[in-house]
Amino acid sequence: MNFIRRALKRVKNEIKIRRNRVRSIGKVKYFCIGRNKTGTTSIKKAFEQLGYPVGYQRKAEILHDKYYFEGNFDPIIKYCKSAQVFQDSPFSCPDTFKYIDKAFPGSKFILTVRDSPEQWYNSITRFHAKKYGKNGRIPTVDDLLSATYVRKGSPYNTVKLHGTPDNDPYNFEIMVNHYKRHNEAVLEYFKDRPDDLLVINLSKPGAYKKFTDFLGVKSSYNDFPWENKT
DSSP: OOHHHHHHHHHHHHHHHHHHHHHHSSSOOOEEOOOOOOHHHHHHHHHTTTOOBBBOHHHHHHHHHGGGGOOOHHHHHGGGOOOOOOTTTTTTTTHHHHHHHHTTOEEEEEEEEOOHHHHHHHHHHHHHHHHTTTTOOOOOOOHHHHBBBSSSSSGGGGHHTTOOTTTTTHHHHHHHHHHHHHHHHHHHHTOOOOOGEEEEEETSSHHHHHHHHHOOOOSSOOOOOOOOOO
């Protein structure tokens, strides 16, 4: 029965992917390039509420795990033909937005941020402690290497991404500086293209209106649907 359920789920996902590909033809693409734990899942839900075809996240995570750290963006770019909106890894990672921008001229980008880098750090460490740690503590490298997400050991990508040492995989200073550098790089890249980038803190009053104004749409909703809040 489990095999049948998995097979049916794969068929359902494939049908959705094909439908999203068709629905996205000729439309402006939107890429959410804020770091993980800045409201990326909530903004994904907001796009879905508005009827936008959003990319299949697990496929993107597989591509991130397999190609991002090799600097091979071709498979990621090919995947971007499958929908209109994309978020989370690898789009939340440094430099991806540069390749995507060149591959899909005319696209729009959304940089989600938290109140402070420290707030972001606390959020991601709490989330990982719950997901990968033991007894609620921040994960060790052994925890990350033994945990299964996309595959066994893929959570170690946290260390590979931030450049933290194995004996201190969630080093505060390194991770916070990495977060700052990513946001600064995005702002610098789009400094002469203000219409192509929305910088938004989802927790701020009026953020949802700012979001829909950027899309140029009307909505019956008043706020973002909060998901995975930590």
